[in-house]
Amino acid sequence: MSASTEDHPPHDHAPHDHAPGAHGSGRGGDGHDHGMAVTDDSQRRVFWVMIFTATYMVAQATGGWLSGSLALIADAGHMLSDTVALFLSWMAFKLSRRPSDERRTFGYHRFQILAALLNGATLFLIAIWVCYEAIERFAEPVEVLGGPMLVVAFIGLLVNVGGFLVLRAGESRNVNMRSAIVHVLGDLLGSVAAIAAALIILATGWMPIDPILSVFVSLLILRSAWSIIASAFNILMEGTPEGLDGAVVAQEIAAIDGVAGVHHIHVWGLTGERLMASLHLELKEGVRAGPVKAAVRARLDERFGIGHVTIEVDEPEDHPEGTPPLFVQAGH
Structure with a gap:
């Protein structure tokens, strides 16, 4: 609807009222309202988290390759998707600020919803890929270097906690912002899992803990991804x-x-x-x-x-x- x-x-009768001034802050092209201020703030937050995520992604991928840790490699792959997802969210905020025109009288705000839907879909794909790789690791165990894995995972945890806090302070009702938060939260959980796996490997030498925790985190990500997809779908279908x-x-x-x-x-x-x-x-x-x-x-x-x-x-x-x-x- x-x-x-x-x-x-034509508006020449009193009972019906659809005048521009009657719509309040909800109108897409009404200028600098509260919604625009929220978009500006959210856009800045997403941009800086994207930069930090991309920078650390390279270090984490290198650490995962050197240590042989699937948890780190999976988390680096997730961070790659996060960088792309954050870029999409940032672009969606930027494009949604375009003024309305004759063809799109409510403006371009739904770029944000399309980005959220795409981000939710990529979360699903990444979680499925990690589960597949974990099954491969169970069939053919790989030695994991717990020391390097622990160091890289701990630094990643600090980066992800910082990114999560920056985004969490933004507009929580915006589904585009929520999709960005879920991506970063997935990274945060991945870092926690990698730290736990590294500590267990260092203490016991039990390698299967690495893929086990990877699957556990993937299931949590799938649940969050479904929530994002459902919310975006409801908005696009113009549900209540x-x-x-x-x-x-x-x-x-x-x-x-x-x-x-x-x-x-x-x-x-x-x-x-x-x-x-x-x-x-x-x-x-x-x-x-x-x-x-x-x-x-x-x-x-x-x-x-x-x-x-x-x-x-x-x-x-x-x-x-x-x-x-x-x-x-x-x-x-």
Whole structure:
């Protein structure tokens, strides 16, 4: 459901209101709003974490090759994907700042969602590859040098913890940012697994711990990747945003003075934090539409963070067949 695809007649009638000034901060091309400030901050955070990740990736791959550790090599491969994923996230933030135009009236914000979907898919592929390599290691064990592995893994842990904290302080509702965080979190867990494997190898000489922990981390990554893919897919399918209940939204609107009923409510997100809605109102007799619509917008923004709202006010004769679908009557 996209408001930009609705076929509205010229705005020469009072009951319907879709004026640019009525949409609040949710509109894609409304300039320097809070969402733009969040994007700027997130873009900077992703850029610097990308630089640090790429720099350390080379050192970790070298350490894994010299020590023979699958955990380090797998983690370096994951960091390579992270560098690419962070680059995609950074580019998505950059491209999403392009202003809206006649063809894309809500702007380019969904570049972020496409990047998140792609990042989630790469997480799946990497986790599957690590599991495959672990099975190969079980069949043909390889000697792992615990000392070099421990040093490289510990440095990697410091880098990944720093990157995680930098990204975590950003906008957590943005699915593009979340996908970047999950990539870095996967690296952090990989470093922890590599440290644990190195300590066990140094203490006992038991080599199978390296692929075992690699598989364990991969399963955790798969779970996180699924969450990212599901969130991105829901946004692209314009489903109801996570954490929102359409029935609760309807009840909030129906409780506003002057509202006789509300129906045809659609709530979706341009991104995870830019929420939109369209709905039909029926007003009580003698009530002016303007103040009620203003109250509805204020309530939706305050309670649910929905900043872009399209409202159609219906007359009784608009529904000669009776109660329209999804109708919520005031006082019920």
